[in-house]
Amino acid sequence: MLSKSQAKWFLILATVGFSFVFLFLTFDTIRQVDARTNADALTEEVEGGREIWDQNNCMGCHTILGEGAYYAPELTKVVDRRGEVWIRTFLRDPEAMFPGRRKMIDYDFTEDEITDVIAFLAWIGEIDTNDWPPEPNLAVPDSGGDAAAALANAPAMVGDVCQACHSVGGVGGNVGPALDGVADRFSADELDTWLADPTAVKPGTAMPNLQLDDVTRAELVEWLLSLD
């Protein structure tokens, strides 16, 4: 048991001691802010994106760096996770990317505004957060396929957009089926019709109409047919 005066001194010393620890940690954090946030990479585009972010209250639904709401996906590392092309395609028309279950607002952003938003999100993603949040475990089944070989001749669109939802050789997302062996399941015509407008083939499908032009579609079909 501490005597009364021992308890008093314990209280005083602990309070003073931990106040110093607290002040030191605060100082240490402030000292590192510029380096950890890449303050020198704050371009006009990043600031423009931040204004758009604030004005539209994106945080009313999304979280970045632990701040915000949990209605919609966490966006700290979204540029890493989705890539620029995917985000641009999505922001042009969020409903098209998630047919029938759109919850994200279509803001009618101009291309420049989208560039700013992506610059802002990319800057956020570069902040040194001690690797938080951790990479999601997508639990894509290993198809036993050879991802490098399958992707060697893939059009850019595949890595930029398709793999967000589909895996190839065990690499990619798990929203849609793995694309390995897709050539055994569909003909060139079927694949082309599917890519042109998935909902026309299968109403209610979660595969988006990506507004692919004829050339891109032909390239994709040719590549898909190599996956047998």
Ligand code: HEC
């Ligand atoms: C009303 C709520 C809401 C607001 C406000 C909102 N979003 Fe979203 N957002 C969503 C939802 C829900 C999704 C998930 C996709 C879907 O269901 O449409 C999403 C998805 C996204 C994604 C893709 C995330 C991923 O990993 O798939 C990005 C990027 C994004 N939003 C950016 C923004 C930006 C930038 C703003 C502000 C300009 C914003 N959002 C405002 C609801 C919202």
Ligand code: HEC
């Ligand atoms: C937002 C997620 C998403 C994106 C992006 C996406 N897909 Fe899909 N895809 C799906 C889903 C979900 C299905 C399953 C559809 C169903 O059965 O309703 C599917 C089905 C398919 C199928 C039929 C596969 C089978 O075995 O049944 C092909 C082929 C395909 N997608 C190709 C592509 C290509 C090529 C791209 C890129 C240009 C792409 N997808 C982008 C979600 C996506």
